[in-house]
Each structure stands twice: as C-alpha cells, then as structure tokens.
Amino acid sequence: MSAPLLIIAAGGTGGHMFPAQALAEAMLAKGWRVKLSTDTRGARYAGGFPDAVEVNVVGSATFARGGIAQKLMVPFRILGGIGAAKWRMFRDRPTVVVGFGGYPAIPAMSAAWALRIPRMIHEQNGVLGRVNQLFAKRVDQIACGTWPTELPGKIEGVHTGNPVRAAILEHAGAPYIPPGDYPMSILVMGGSQGARVMSDVVPPAISALPQEIRRNIRVSHQARPEDLERVKEYYANEVITADVQTFFDDVPRRMVDAQLVISRSGASTVADVSVIGRPAIWVPLASAIRDEQTANARQLVEAGGAHLMTEPEFEVAPLTDKLAELLSDGQGMLKMAQAATACGVPDATERLVQLVDNLAEAGKR
Secondary structure (H helix, E strand, O other): OOOOEEEEEOOOOHHHHHHHHHHHHHHHHOOOEEEEEEOHHHHHOHHHOOOOOEEEEOOOOOOOOOOHHHHHHHHHHHHHHHHHHHHHHHHOOOOEEEEOOOHHHHHHHHHHHHOOOOEEEEEOOOEOOHHHHHHOOOOOEEEEOOOOOEOOOOOOOEEOOOOOOHHHHOOOOOOOOOOOOOOEEEEEEOHHHHHHHHHHHHHHHHHOOOHHHHOOEEEEEEOOHHHHHHHHHHHHHOOOEEEEEOOOOOHHHHHHHOOEEEEOOOHHHHHHHHHHOOOEEEOOOOOOOOOHHHHHHHHHHHHOOEEEOOOOOOOHHHHHHHHHHHHOOHHHHHHHHHHHHHHOOOOHHHHHHHHHHHHHHHHHO
C-alpha cells in the first residue's frame, strides 16, 4: 500500500509558497508523499521545497497581467489546467488537497472539488485573497494564518497561524530588554513594495527626538537600492548610528536585539514579530487592494502589542512623538512585548499538519 498523498496547490509569491513549503516538509517527515501543483511562474519559486516533492506544472493565468488577447485566453488556460489536474488525480488519487492561494491554485482546487477529495485552504492574511474567496464555500476546512480573518457569511475558520522560519523559531519568546538610558535598537523594514515611505519619514523622525533618547539610538534600516545612499548619508550627517542595507540576511538576530520594530504589516512579518515578541509600529501598505495589511495588524494592536499608523498619519512629527512616548516608557514597552508574545503561534506548522490528518481520517469514513 502506497503512502498517503498530499497535493499542495500554491501560487508564485513568497506569501503563498513559504507556508506551503513548511507543510510539505512536515508531511514528508510523517511519511506522506507530497506533490506541488503550480504554474510555470510558481515552479520558479519552488527551489526551496525538498527534492522529494514532485512539482506538477499546470496551466493557469491571471487577469491582472497582459493585454486584451492574453486576458481572453485566461479562462481557456485555467480550464486546460483543471483538466490536467483531474487526469493526474485519477491516476494517483490524493488523500488531501490543500490550497494556499494564488491563481495557480485554481486547477488543483477545482479538480479536488469536482472529485470530492478532502480539501482545505490556508489564508495567510486577515482578508481572503481572490482565489481563496472563490473556494471558501467549496472546501472542508479554512486554516487562518491571521486572527481574526474576515470570512464570508457564516463560514468558520480555524486559527492555525502562519508558519515561520526555523531561524525565527529558535528565538521564540526571546527575553526582551525594555528601553532605557543605554543603547537601544530600532529595526526598520519596509518590504519590497513600500520601503520608500520608511526612508522618507523614519530618519528625520529619529533625528528630531530629544537628545537624551536620540543619543542611545542604533538603527537597522532596510531601504530600496535607489534610496540607499541618501539614507546612509542622512544618518551619517545627523550622527546617528545606522546600518542601512537593501536586504538583511540576519533579520531574526536584529529582531531579537530590537527594542522596537517599525515595518509594513505583511502577514509573515507580523508572524515573525509576534513569535519573537517585540513591540512594533505597523504602517499598512495603503495601495493594498483589500487592505489586508491593516487586518494583519489588528490582533497585535488590539492586544496592546503594537501601534498602527496609516500612511496619511505616518509623517515625521507624529512619528517623533510616538517614538518619544514609547522609548521613554520602559515598563509600557515590556508589557507590549509580552502582549506581542501572547499573540504568537510558534506551532503553526503543527496545527496545519493536524488539520491535514483530520481531513485524511474523515476521508476514510
């Protein structure tokens, strides 16, 4: 008798692929076979998956890119992909199918629905993406990476959390040193789509702090390549100790060392910050279509572990005031760190695995 088969259907962004990879690794360790169903773009992002994962490329497309002719072909590509996915499932029937969102997940999730195979979706953000919205009423379970997640109608989800990297798990609940009259670290991350506002606002806001706070500040600042030199120069001219790079390969260490994180509220970043347990100022990406980054920040903000500043509010003077308030209140910041830790879900991968096992057992009945 062959080992049970899990098919993972996921798109080509890190937000979809990282939790998919975490589940794949865990299920392989349990003795399952795992296949990844994605499109040609998604396959290029699958390099981090274990070699034991078989990658099946199916036809898919999105209405968000290309000209009129390409958009007209989208339904036909998706239908072709569904047909190919159904054929593969006929030949090697999966025990469970799990979708992580993105248009490349449509063929496998549609095939699983048509063949009545146990299936679920995982939503990383606090608002369902388009594809997960499509399948929300057509699956047996919805795993929610962010809590609460806005779900349609009377549909209920299960809070699993978002899987985090091993390097983050190593520092889960790391002891927090509250701000005081000694060196204090601020970690600034903007994400690939929105670091410019951080580079425009954060340096002058720190520069305007009272001298008794400012003299202790150390900054790790992620900046876009086009902003790198001007941000470095600004900090240097203001005699503020700062490490400015386009990418930090040691974010977990910098996060552990930080008294405060200032960042976009992407789902994976929120998960990292809550698992380690650090106070944060979240600045949701204003151009996000579904405003999912505001939803991602909601739990931490309501729990008292973070503050939220919308982009219109995120200006130099208000940020200076907020920084001065936070960095002069060591006891308050310690409570924020504790509240953030309480929101963390370090066992998110194990929770996902349990849901897969539950579906597999239900499918045997």
